[in-house]
Each structure stands twice: as C-alpha cells, then as structure tokens.
Amino acid sequence: MVKNMDNKKITIKDVAKKSGVSVSTVSRILNGYEQNFTPRTVRRVLKARDELSYEPDYFARRMIMKESKTIGVLIPDITNPFFSELIRGIENILYKENFITMLCNADLDQEKEDTYLRELTRRGVDGFIIASSAISNESINATLKANGHPFIVLDQKKAEGISDAIITDDYTGGQLAAQHLKELGHEQIAIAMPKNAPANIQKRLSGVRSIYGEEQIDLVDAELSKTGGRAAVPAVLKTTATAIFAINDEIALGLYLGLSEAGKKIPADYSVIGYDNIDMCEYMVPQLTTIAQPIFELGQITAKMLLERIENPSKDWEERMLPVNLIERFSTAHLN
Amino acid sequence: MVKNMDNKKITIKDVAKKSGVSVSTVSRILNGYEQNFTPRTVRRVLKARDELSYEPDYFARRMIMKESKTIGVLIPDITNPFFSELIRGIENILYKENFITMLCNADLDQEKEDTYLRELTRRGVDGFIIASSAISNESINATLKANGHPFIVLDQKKAEGISDAIITDDYTGGQLAAQHLKELGHEQIAIAMPKNAPANIQKRLSGVRSIYGEEQIDLVDAELSKTGGRAAVPAVLKTTATAIFAINDEIALGLYLGLSEAGKKIPADYSVIGYDNIDMCEYMVPQLTTIAQPIFELGQITAKMLLERIENPSKDWEERMLPVNLIERFSTAHLN
DNA sequence: ACGTTTTAATAAAACGTTTTATTAAAACGT
C-alpha cells in the first residue's frame, strides 16, 4: 500500500491538501466531471494524484456506489474441460468490461453451493452465473430471486420464466448423433449416461429416441467423468450394441481406455461418438467423432446476457438457444 | 437484498432499534463479545437479527477491518489441466478457511497480467498467488513487494529471498525421466520443449544432461500445449532419436496425435515420456509414462503457506521443495 | 448600473460498520 509520511494510507485528503483544493473537487475531477472545473485546477489535481500514486479505496467507494464490478460464477468442477472452457468464454467478456470473476468450485456438494451462494451475496457481487446442477431451485429462489439479484442459470436447468436462460440444442444434438450412427448401419446402440441426469442431458436421450426404437437402445449407467466411462465398459460388452453414444466427451475418453483394456478396437469393434467437442477429442487416437457445442461462445453469450440484465434489470426475460453440430472424425465407422 | 418497510437495506440500526439497544451493543454481540452482556440482551439481539435476516454490509465492514478474506490467483490458462488441478488444491484449503478465490486468467499476456495485478491490489485482496510466467519481476516488485502485500510465486520463478517460495524437484524429475529411458536402452533421445522455457523447465533439462551427453540429446522446439506437441513431430522424425521426453504432458498428448498421423506407433517406434501426471495420462492409449508432480498438494501447500504469511507477516521466508516420482505406464518400452 | 444567471468550488451529509473512551449502576470490601 502506498503510504504518506505518517505511514498511513494515502487518501483523497492527501491529494486535496497537496493540490490546494477541497476533497469534493478532487473526487469530482477524478470521476469524470472535469468539465466543471478550470483546466488549471484539473491539472493540479491530476498532478498531485500522480505524485502521490493515489488510488481510491475500493471499499469506501463501493460502500457508496453499491456496485462491485464482480460476477460470481458457480460451477461443479473446474477440472472438467467443458467448464474450464466455459469459464474462459465468460472471463473473455467480463475482462473487457472491467469486471472480475469470482470462481466458486462447488464439487456437486449442495452445502458448498449454498455456502458459496450466501458468501457471494454477502460480498455484494453484481450478478451470478450458475452452472452447477446440484443447486436446488429453492436455494436459487430464496437467495437470488427473492432478493432481486441478477443471475443466469446455465446448461442444466430450465429457467421457466423466472430468469434469463441460455441453452444449447440438446434435442437436435441427440438426433444428430443417432442419425450418424444409423447411417453407418448400426442397428443396436448403447448410450452411456448417468441414471439421474440433469434435464439437458435427458433431452439428448429424447433426440436419440426420435431415431432409434426403444428396443434398439441399451442404457448403460455411467458417471459424467472419465472414470465413469471406463467403468461402464463391462456393461457395454454385455449388450449386443455395435456403437456407443457417450453422453459427454469425458465419458468417451473413459470408454477409450476401458475398451482398450478389454482388447476392443475403435472403430473396428465399436464405433464411439461423444458430446461437447472438448479440445481433447482431436488428440485421441483415433480422433473422437462428437457433437460440438460452442462452449467458449456459450460462456461469452452468458456473460453478455448477464451484463445486459445488470444494466437494465427490468427488461423482459430473454432466452437463447445455441446450435450444435456433428463433427465427424475417426472413432465411428460403417458396420463391418 | 433484504429490505425494511421503507424499502431500504436492513442495517445494524434496524436491529438496534428492534432489540431496544444501541448500535454498538449489536455490533459487539454479533462479533463475538457476548460475554460482556447479559444473556437477556444477547438473546434479544440475536432474535432481532434473525427476524430481520440482517447481514452486515460487506463493504462497510471491510472498510474498517482492512481485510477482505480474498486471495487473488494469477494463472496463464485455466484450460490447462495442470492449472485447473492446481486451482482445486488452492481452493480446497481456502474454502475451509472461509477465503474466496479470485481467478485471473492472464493468457501469457503481460499487459493483462499487470492489469489484473493492479485491479486485485485496488480491491484489497489479502494475498496473491502467482503462477503466471510472463509476469516480470519488476511488476511483482513494484506492485507487491514494495507495498508489502503478501504473495507467493509458484512454479516458474525463483524467489531468491524476496518471498516465500514453493517448487518441485525439477532437477531430479529430469534425471528420473532420463534414467528411465537409459535403462530401456535408448541412446539417442529427443526433448520437446519451448526455446525460451521458464527456469523450472530448464532445470528438468539440466537433470537430463546429468545422465545423457550433449550429443545424445536432440532439442526440439515445442510450445507448452497439445498443438505444440503435434507440430513438433516432423522435427522429431528428422532426428535419430528412439525416445522422446515431452517436457510436460500436454506436449506428450500432442505427440500422440502427431506420431499417429505420421504412421508411427508408441512405444514400438518411439518411447514417449511426459511430465506432470495430469489425469489424462491414464486415459491415453497406450497410457502415458510420466514424471508425477503432486499438483493438488502443490496447490494446497501454496495456499497454506500464503495464509501463514498473512497471519504472521514478519516471519522468516520459507522455502519448500516437493518431491516428484516416475510413474511407469505403457508408452515407454525397451529398445527393440 | 443593477438584478439575474452561470461558473467554479466547497461544506456538510451520507454510506454502514467497528472501536475507543466514557458513564451509570451495581457489587464489593472493610
């Protein structure tokens, strides 16, 4: 901290004294009302400010101004490439607008989520981005909605007219994946996904069901992680499926290892298709065919929508749906 | 925000009025000096607090108390698994101590780093964790050291008696990798690493040089990313090396793709060894042999050391070195 | 030449806390 002679923090008073004007004059000049003062006064104040390296005290300032230029972001796991990419998209916009990101890694732990939510509220963040699934609608309503804090829920929850919302086209995504496998001649497919999947993931399943009949689908339980994918392989082997739809790429990466351990080749023995298009897909051998979500852009748009809401709290709720598309690589092949 | 009848924020005054005591009494009771008051008064105050859902204003509080319970963390790229794992370690400790993490993703962009550093200072964070390499020692000195802000530099920089420091045993790491390849009979190796690598990475190279002679080593330029690894393959192919030491795992992942594109098999044609042991290693086919750094623990210890420094600013500088070890998997094999 | 408007600047209030110094009443000790 920059100190004055008495070893105390430099305040606006020091600047005022040094430039021979009042505190209010310094404040006004430093906050963009220079045109109300003579050039000479302005010059003096600026000079004093620079010579003392004066920086307004953040807390004193915020106490009056009631805005913190901070956004709280709640995610389940920063280690998951989907979320780290999302964060980059968010941060990319926020940085440009001089906002700072408060990262809260909630670990799918409901208590931790609630704690973070309360703590962020206490700290007066200007808005919330919530991409964590465990969080209950009640928590959101009690802590955010009821108190009029701007927030936006992402990816896992349907907002249903209680907030802005942004989703990707999961139904079409599921269709696209299924269509691709069908065209390759696969008549029996396995889908690796968690039993209690969030709504957006359920939608992908519905998409598949619009292409494949119920008896052509083997649902295989798998956590949304590499470990989950690896562990799901034995169950897959028990089915008659010739292709596997991993409901996210992380699961697909686990499948690669599990299948290899079982002596199976991709795509000779099993075609594998993922979902998300995290950048690791391109680096697998064989490269992973997947449904691409525009993750970075998703983050950007989320941040933008939230900032607009903060700017104009009473505007109508906005809903955005982002398109997805199939990226064909080398983990899927024609049957035989 | 919780409001009172006049639709204004609930303040300590409201609580005081409701419980029929003075503002200072409320403050003291709510800040852990209950033993100075009669149980009856304490009860009343607590009751009023609860009924009004009073939360002390963060900014007013911080203005007086001069601590923000916030740590700023500066990293180059959250998308890199090394850093996301590191963040988790940091966050793991910070959360327990009721600190919040401010994440700054600096993109190896010097200007962005400086901006973030200044912004964090302005916001009065209690301490800094700096794991970003582009940052200049001058910036650190000017912004942090000179102003007595607690900070800790991680991984890439030598602190040299100007701050606490924590490093991993990079020299031994390099030795371990080299030794392993030597034992497998490789007499000529390539090392994929950036030309202007930070100090810790240079140390790994020194470690290798203690095992292999200068003429047995082919230095191949590669950025610290998957892209970098992939792009380095043509250069590797031009050498007579039979094994490749990727200076971090990300490069190794890129090598997998590049080699596969060149029709080369791991480990039959090339043995590959990485560095870091990010969790992806286990999921590659073949699984990647690597030098393991205790990344999560590194984050934890860093956070702990910083908190101790904040607690006790005048204690002696502390330096810690964490061990590394070889994880043998299936990407390295005996020559022929 | 004098009342009115504009300009340049400031004094004082406000933001919502914590902390320090003070006080009135009760308890204590002989």
Add this chain to the structure above:
DNA sequence: ACGTTTTAATAAAACGTTTTATTAAAACGT
C-alpha cells in the same frame, strides 16, 4: 457506610469515499 472496582451498556469518533445543497464571484443582459 462509603470509597473502589466491576459490570453492562452506550455515545461518539473513525474508516475513506461520493453526492447534494450551498455559496461566492464572475459574467451577462438590458
């Protein structure tokens, strides 16, 4: 019974800003 200490509580100052209302002086208009 009366001076002293302890207890329970508070008034007032302080933290460092921004903003509102005010003022003195200058400029203006006829």
